[in-house]
Amino acid sequence: MSYSEDWIERYSRHIILAEVGGEGQQKIGKAKVIILGAGGLGSPAALYLAAAGVGEIGIVDNDEVDLSNLQRQVLHHTTDIGRPKIDSASEKLSAINPDIKIKTYKTFVNSTNIMDIISDYDIIVDGTDNFPTRFLVNDAAVMSKKPLVHGAILRFDGQAFTVLPHVGPCYRCIFREPPPPGSVPNCSQAGILGAVAGIIGTIQATEVLKLIIDKGKVLSGRLLILDALDMTFRETRIRKDPDCPICGKNPTITELTDYEWVC
Amino acid sequence: MSENEIDDNLDLRGVLCPINFVKTKLKLEEMQAGSTLEILLDKGDPIANVPRSVKEEGHKIIKVKKEDGDFFRVMIRKS
Numbered sequence A: 001m002s003y004s005e006d007w008i009e010r011y012s013r014h015i016i017l018a019e020v021g022g023e024g025q026q027k028i029g030k031a032k033v034i035i036l037g038a039g040g041l042g043s044p045a046a047l048y049l050a051a052a053g054v055g056e057i058g059i060v061d062n063d064e065v066d067l068s069n070l071q072r073q074v075l076h077h078t079t080d081i082g083r084p085k086i087d088s089a090s091e092k093l094s095a096i097n098p099d100i101k102i103k104t105y106k107t108f109v110n111s112t113n114i115m116d117i118i119s120d121y122d123i124i125v126d127g128t129d130n131f132p133t134r135f136l137v138n139d140a141a142v143m144s145k146k147p148l149v150h151g152a153i154l155r156f157d158g159q160a161f162t163v164l165p166h167v168g169p170c171y172r173c174i175f176r177e178p179p180p181p182g183s184v185p186n187c188s189q190a191g192i193l194g195a196v197a198g199i200i201g202t203i204q205a206t207e208v209l210k211l212i213i214d215k216g217k218v219l220s221g222r223l224l225i226l227d228a229l230d231m232t233f234r235e236t237r238i239r240k241d242p243d244c245p246i247c248g249k250n251p252t253i254t255e256l257t258d259y260e261w262v263c
Numbered sequence B: 001m002s003e004n005e006i007d008d009n010l011d012l013r014g015v016l017c018p019i020n021f022v023k024t025k026l027k028l029e030e031m032q033a034g035s036t037l038e039i040l041l042d043k044g045d046p047i048a049n050v051p052r053s054v055k056e057e058g059h060k061i062i063k064v065k066k067e068d069g070d071f072f073r074v075m076i077r078k079s
C-alpha cells in the first residue's frame, strides 16, 4: 500500500494514534455515513466527519438557511441565507476535504423514503429536531440493522446515545412512544444555547469514528446526559427491553409509520 | 536471521516531526511481525522523539548508531 504525501500529512494526527494508524484511517476513508439534518447537531457532526476523511457523507435536509439558524448551525454562513441547507453544507464539507464524496437529499425523511435513503450507508447520525422523526429513524435503523448515533438538545441540556440494533437497547427501549403533540417544547418553541449543539454533535461524530475504527466503547446501553448550565455529564444505564415494540422478542412494529408532528 | 539483516529501510533525513514517525508507523504496519526496519533520522528532535514513539507502539529498538553527517541509523524490530 502506498500512501500519497498529502494523505499522510492530512491525516497524520489520526495515524499517530495507536487506535487509528494507517489501517484505521483507511477504514475511515471507506466508511459511508448518512447525516439526517444539517442543523445544530448535523453541522458539527458533518464538519468533523468530513475533516476526519469519512469517504462518503450523505446529508438529508429539506430546509433553507434562515438567519435564526446561524447562532448554532455552524455549517451555514450569513451569505447562505435563503439557500438550501444541503447546498450550503455540501460546499463547506468539500472545502474542508476535497477527497471525500458528498451526496445530498433535499427532503425530510419519512416512512416511505427513509429505508431507501439509508440503504447506501453504514452508519446513521440522527440530527433531526423532533420526536416523531427520532422514532422513525430509530425504527428504520433497527429494521436495517445499521448503527445509529442519536443526539438531542434543548436549552442547556443535551443527550447522546448509540443504538447497535439487536446488540444493545434502542431508542424505544428507553422511550416507548413519541410524547403527545404539545406536551414537550420543541425546536422552534424552546431556546438552545448554540454551543451545546456543538458539544452533542461532536460527541455524535466521535461515536461514529469509534464505530468505524472499532475501538473503545460506544454509548450503547448508556444514555449520556449533559447539563451545560452546571457543566455535568451523567449516564443512565439502559437495558435492552425484551418487550420493546421494535427490537424486542415479539416486535409489534413491523412497518414504519409517520407520527403526528409536534412542530 | 542475522542481527544486522534488514527487511526494509526508510531515509527520513530532512523529514520533520511528526511526519517522520507517521511514515515509520505506516511502513511498520505493512511489514511482517519480527522483521527489521532500518530508518535514518536527523539529530535533535527526530532522534529524540521517533524511537521513543516507536517503542510506545510496542516495537523494539535494536540498534541506534550515530553516523557522520549528523544523522542516526536506527534499527527497529516489528512486534
Ligand SMILES: [Zn+2]
Pocket: A169, A170, A171, A172, A173, A174, A241, A244, A245, A246, A247, A248
Ligand atoms: Zn428497543
